Structure formats: structure tokens, C-alpha cells
Amino acid sequence: MTTGGTPIKPFLAKDLSLLGLPEIAPENRPRKAVELLGEMKEQIRSLRLFMDSCAKCGACAEQCHSYLGTQDPNNIPAARVDLVRKVYKRYYTTMGKIAPGIVGAEDATQETLEQWYKYFWQCNECRRCAVFCPMKIDTAEVTIAARQIMTKLGIVPKFVMGIANNMHKTGNNMGIPVLALKDSVEFLEQEMLEETGKAIPIPVDQEGADVLYNPSSSDFFANPDSMIGAAKMFYAAGTTWTISSDIVETANFGLFFDKGVMKEHSNRLLNAARKLKVKRIVGGECGHGWRTWKMFTPELNDRVEFPIQHAVEEAMQYLQQGRIKVDPSANPEKVTLHDPCNMARGAGIIEEPRYVLGRVVENFVEMYPNREKSFCCGGGSGILMDEIKETRIKLGKAKADSVRATGAEILVAPCAICKAQLPVAMEGNGVEVTVKGLLDLVGNAIVL
Amino acid sequence: MTNPLAFLVAGILPYVTALVFVVGVVGTMMRWNRVRVPLRITVTPAPSNVVADIAYELLFFKTLFRSTRALWGGGWVFHVCLALALIGHVFGIAVLAHQFVALGASASQSEQLSAFFGGIAGLGMLVALLYLLYRRTSVRAVQAISDASDYLVLLLVISIVLTGNYMRFFMQVDLAEIRDYLGSLFTLNPAPPANAMFLVHIFFVQLLLLYFPYSKLMHSCGMFFTRWLMGKRDLVSPREGAA
Numbered sequence A: 001m002t003t004g005g006t007p008i009k010p011f012l013a014k015d016l017s018l019l020g021l022p023e024i025a026p027e028n029r030p031r032k033a034v035e036l037l038g039e040m041k042e043q044i045r046s047l048r049l050f051m052d053s054c055a056k057c058g059a060c061a062e063q064c065h066s067y068l069g070t071q072d073p074n075n076i077p078a079a080r081v082d083l084v085r086k087v088y089k090r091y092y093t094t095m096g097k098i099a100p101g102i103v104g105a106e107d108a109t110q111e112t113l114e115q116w117y118k119y120f121w122q123c124n125e126c127r128r129c130a131v132f133c134p135m136k137i138d139t140a141e142v143t144i145a146a147r148q149i150m151t152k153l154g155i156v157p158k159f160v161m162g163i164a165n166n167m168h169k170t171g172n173n174m175g176i177p178v179l180a181l182k183d184s185v186e187f188l189e190q191e192m193l194e195e196t197g198k199a200i201p202i203p204v205d206q207e208g209a210d211v212l213y214n215p216s217s218s219d220f221f222a223n224p225d226s227m228i229g230a231a232k233m234f235y236a237a238g239t240t241w242t243i244s245s246d247i248v249e250t251a252n253f254g255l256f257f258d259k260g261v262m263k264e265h266s267n268r269l270l271n272a273a274r275k276l277k278v279k280r281i282v283g284g285e286c287g288h289g290w291r292t293w294k295m296f297t298p299e300l301n302d303r304v305e306f307p308i309q310h311a312v313e314e315a316m317q318y319l320q321q322g323r324i325k326v327d328p329s330a331n332p333e334k335v336t337l338h339d340p341c342n343m344a345r346g347a348g349i350i351e352e353p354r355y356v357l358g359r360v361v362e363n364f365v366e367m368y369p370n371r372e373k374s375f376c377c378g379g380g381s382g383i384l385m386d387e388i389k390e391t392r393i394k395l396g397k398a399k400a401d402s403v404r405a406t407g408a409e410i411l412v413a414p415c416a417i418c419k420a421q422l423p424v425a426m427e428g429n430g431v432e433v434t435v436k437g438l439l440d441l442v443g444n445a446i447v448l
Numbered sequence B: 001m002t003n004p005l006a007f008l009v010a011g012i013l014p015y016v017t018a019l020v021f022v023v024g025v026v027g028t029m030m031r032w033n034r035v036r037v038p039l040r041i042t043v044t045p046a047p048s049n050v051v052a053d054i055a056y057e058l059l060f061f062k063t064l065f066r067s068t069r070a071l072w073g074g075g076w077v078f079h080v081c082l083a084l085a086l087i088g089h090v091f092g093i094a095v096l097a098h099q100f101v102a103l104g105a106s107a108s109q110s111e112q113l114s115a116f117f118g119g120i121a122g123l124g125m126l127v128a129l130l131y132l133l134y135r136r137t138s139v140r141a142v143q144a145i146s147d148a149s150d151y152l153v154l155l156l157v158i159s160i161v162l163t164g165n166y167m168r169f170f171m172q173v174d175l176a177e178i179r180d181y182l183g184s185l186f187t188l189n190p191a192p193p194a195n196a197m198f199l200v201h202i203f204f205v206q207l208l209l210l211y212f213p214y215s216k217l218m219h220s221c222g223m224f225f226t227r228w229l230m231g232k233r234d235l236v237s238p239r240e241g242a243a
Helices: A026-040 A045-052 A065-070 A077-092 A094-098 A110-120 A128-132 A139-153 A158-170 A178-196 A224-237 A259-275 A288-300 A311-320 A341-347 A351-360 A386-395 A397-406 A416-428 A438-445 B004-034 B050-060 B062-067 B069-094 B099-103 B107-138 B140-144 B148-170 B175-186 B196-214 B216-231
Strands: A211-214 A280-283 A308-310 A334-337 A363-365 A410-412 A434-436
Touching: A026 A077, A026 A110, A026 A139, A045 A077, A045 A139, A045 B004, A045 B216, A065 A386, A065 A397, A077 A094, A077 A110, A077 A139, A094 B196, A110 A139, A128 A139, A128 A341, A128 B062, A158 A259, A178 A224, A211 A224, A211 A259, A224 A311, A224 A438, A259 A288, A280 A288, A280 A311, A288 A308, A288 A341, A308 A311, A311 A351, A311 A438, A334 A351, A334 A397, A351 A363, A351 A438, A386 A397, A386 A416, A397 A416, A410 A438, A416 A434, A434 A438, B004 B175, B004 B196, B004 B216, B050 B062, B050 B216, B062 B069, B069 B107, B069 B175, B099 B107, B107 B140, B107 B148, B148 B196, B148 B216, B196 B216
Parallel strands: A211 A280, A280 A308, A334 A363, A334 A410, A410 A434
Antiparallel strands: none
């Protein structure tokens, strides 16, 4: 499967000291994996049910962008889950113990773990299979479990570990130090002043603001228009807001490999909100960070005393309340919307971006499949490593086909990971389109 | 005198089967239920009514209808015919195919109707199963996810349907004899009938039921749990240690 000399697995992290886990010798890893799986099957109902309930009907195969793009049978959702199920059957089911060959049960070996590493990092945890499975088996749950086991064994991609380290040191994934952050903020403020003639602030660490805005750190460099859009929106609506230099990162990579890291990230944000005495938190353009907040934080973290909402919801409310005025002629291009998996399937934001786009652009077209049936961009769940770019292009093929059919000039993706992956996926699959955030277009259209 | 093999299959094995099946199925479901739901994992948009969603799924297999139409055809026809056949077995044997008398038919009309619906169900299952077997062997993706057990279950169910259909279409089965036999089982005084095809039929049925709790056939029970778990809005277990 290797093409052009590109490695097909993400590079492994060497330094996992941040996680503070006991080191497991490679020869003990398979045995330990079995042990950890045994614990998790008693702790996570979804995992247990999904191990026991697959009828092997194969309905998932053609619904998975990963299989469609790579044509690798191990990327069929049922087959991917089977990589764990084989081991589960062998050690924890009656039939797997007495007749492993017949039920497809297999011993856990080094090779098992190599397969896990390869294929659970070709699953974007997008949950589309769960939408099309009659049993609603959600492969993402199994991928999350398998990656968590691998993390405890010391098998973590360098890319996600690097991000966790950056987050720990600087409060953002890109490792931006506070001074550089403030520089970037000033630069963006200057840009807005030149463009609008108005002093639109991006307040940093302002105590007592109504809103703590938690953008993706890429909004300061790769996607500055999203940050500008947010600043203009809050300014026009008259909302007092601030970002926190302790955490300018809504993307919570803990979700992709370690629950402890996920919890730590959310704690950091909660503490920042407490320190700045804000009334509520608004999450920036990010899918999985939003899912973490909406679905996981209430259980994982001890106390969540702040209401939290997504920037897209915020924009919709301002439009509904008439607090911002927009002129759609500022966005005359043909625009289509990519529904980020973690927003549409993961945490129920489906109508909101449509409401907003319907008012800030002149020519909005739907792409198909869309809403909860939308294909993943191919970058979800932290699969943004440069070293597997060729695989990422394959993972983005289904989405590229959807976008191509719309003939749109602008592809809106209100998620930082999608924004990083889509240009790669579109170019790699020969689709010419400009990828933008939703707030970028709101920013363009706002009448100040 | 009863043949010892027949007595084993129809006089002793049924008790073992019943025990294994009930303990296995109920035990598995109880174990599922004991495991916590640590985090909210609803797939959105969540159905407004989970019970209605599950009922709708059960009746129409709506998810397969949306994803893979041919599989939906095979799967739906098989399961509907299976339901029809199971209901038919209960009524047909309990009231000797006179169930339609309650709806105004004469005794012989009822027997004909019973034979008609039974025949449809038996043939429907056979055709659907053959398609599903064809699909499993010929569609690349389905082939790739199939283990020996997936084929064995299909072949076992096909064997049950074939023996059942044989009795339906090529034999005159004395339903009263079957009813008396089942009655003898319930009164713990088993008296197996002499019908060899019937014995083969129930032997296969028992093999399937014995295997049931340890196999993917548990999807029949798991489906209620998974759709409830993934469909119910913000379903989550109370914190550990919380009252």
C-alpha cells in the first residue's frame, strides 16, 4: 500500500513523560493490552455492547470514507472493530476460548498492536458508520478505547503527543508563547483598523468580561479571518469578551488518545474562566473540542459552572436578536457547507450554520450527503500528520467528491481541523475550492 | 419403544437447550446492563422518542433501507418471514392450525390459510437466506468481514428452513402429535414423536439455540441496548460513588 515512499503509519512519539505512565516493555505489551481491554469492557457499556452485537451485515462498508478512499478491507468499520473484537473474543468469550478459529478469535500479539496502530489511526472517529448501522455501532467508541489502550502501552503518535506537550507548556496546540500571541493580536487589531477605520479590540485577559472566547490557536496564524470574524461579531453585538493567555485552544487532543489529557485541558479552560470571572464560555470554530465540552466535560470534570456555547450558535443568536446587521452582498460567491462530524453527528449543531449562512452569503448551496450524513474531511481525530499526507488525501476522497458536485467556489468548514485538512484533501483529489471558516464570512458581511 | 437417539434429541436435549438459552441470553443482557455509561455518546440528531425509533426500526429496518437497499431486501424479508413463522408455530401447533376460526373462517379454511402463510414464510426465508449467503460469499467487503461462524450460522438456519419446508410441502405432519409431544415436554414426561424429519428439524433448532447466547445472534437483543444507548438524549450513568 505504500506509495511514493510515504510511510503509512504516523511517526511514534519517544517522550511520553507528560503522561506519567509506567513504562511497559514491548514484549509485555500484548498481555497488558488484553488486561486493559478486560478492564474497559467492564467500565464502558458502549464498548461491551459493540463487541457483542455486530451481525456482520456489512452495511457500514460503503458508508466509511476511510474504506472508500483506501479500499483497504481493514478500514471497513466492522473489520476495524474486529481488530479489537478478535482479542475480546479470544480472552473474554466462551466460543473464542473453545473454538477461536471458527469465530475469528485471535491471540493478542505484537502484530495485533501494529495493526491497531495502523488502522485506529486511519479512523477519523467521525461516527458516520453509527448513523448507517442498524445496531448503531459507533466505531469511534472502539477507536477511542483502542487508542487509550495503546497510549497506556506507550504507543502514541509523535504528532498528538507534541500537541499535548505544547498545550501543557503554553496553553495552546501550536506552542505559541504569550508574547507572540499578543503580537499576533495587535497585528490583527491593526488589520481591522485599516480595513474598517474602527478600533475593534481583541481583548486579552480582561477580567469581568461577559464571554471567555476560546478559539483554536490556528486562528491567530493559519486562519486569521476566523479570529477577525469573531472580533467583529462581538464588537458589533456589544458583547464584552476576552481571550485568556492561559488557554487559546478549543481543540482538545486528549479526546484522541488519552482521557487524562482531555480532562486536564478542560480543567485549564474552566480555571481560566474562573480566574477572569466571566459569565460564560464561547467555543471557537472547532468540532471535537465542542463535542468534548458538550458531551464529556460534565462527567469528566468535577464542576462546570459556566454555560458554554459554540461560536456558530452565538452568531445565530445575534442575528435572531437583531444585534448584528449583515450584508450578504459582501459574500457573492457560490458557497457550500461542510458539516463537521463532531458538530453534526457528535453534538447536534446542524441548523445553526445554515441559519447563519442563509443570511451572510448570497448564493448558498447544500452539498450531498450533508447534515448527519456528511462525509468526514479525513483529518478528524487528530489525523493531520504530514508523514501520512497521502493517506489523508485518500481519506478525503469521499468529501472531495461531494464538494466537486456542488461546483462551489467557497467551502465553509466551521472547524479548525477540517480547515487544516480540507485544502490538502481538495487539492490532492483535484477539486478547486477555497476553504474558509463560517466566522470569516460573518466578518465580511457584518455592517459596522 | 422410542429410539434412544430420538429420545436424546427430543427427550433430553430440549431441557439442556432451554436452560443454556435462557441462562445465556438473560445473563448476557444482565452483564451488559451492569456496565456503566461513563460519558454521553448520543449520536445527533437524537430521535425525539427512542421507543418509537426502535419500534420503527424493528418493523421496517429503516437504517438498512437508507444505506444498502439490496441488503435491506434480504434482511427485512428474512426477519419478517421469521417472525411470521415463529408466530405460526405457536398458533398452528397450539390450536392445530385453527387460529383463523377466531376471524370467522371454517376449520378447513383456517388450515388452508395457515398452510398458505406458513408456506410463504418458509419460502420467503429460504429465498432471503440464499441471497444473504450469496451476498456474503460474493460482495468483497462482506466477504472480508466474514468468519467461519458467519457461514455456519447461515447454513444452520438454512437447514432449519429446509427441513421445515420439506415437512410443509412434501409431508403430512400430524400437528396433534407435535402438540402432544410439546405437552409431554412441559409435563416433564417427554414422549418424542416418530417423525424423523421433525426430529432432524428440532435438532438443528436446538443447535442454533444452544449457540445463540454465544454468537452474533445476540444482535437481536443487543439492538435494543445499542439503539437505546446511542439514541437516548444525554444518557449517562450517575457518577461512581454518588448516591
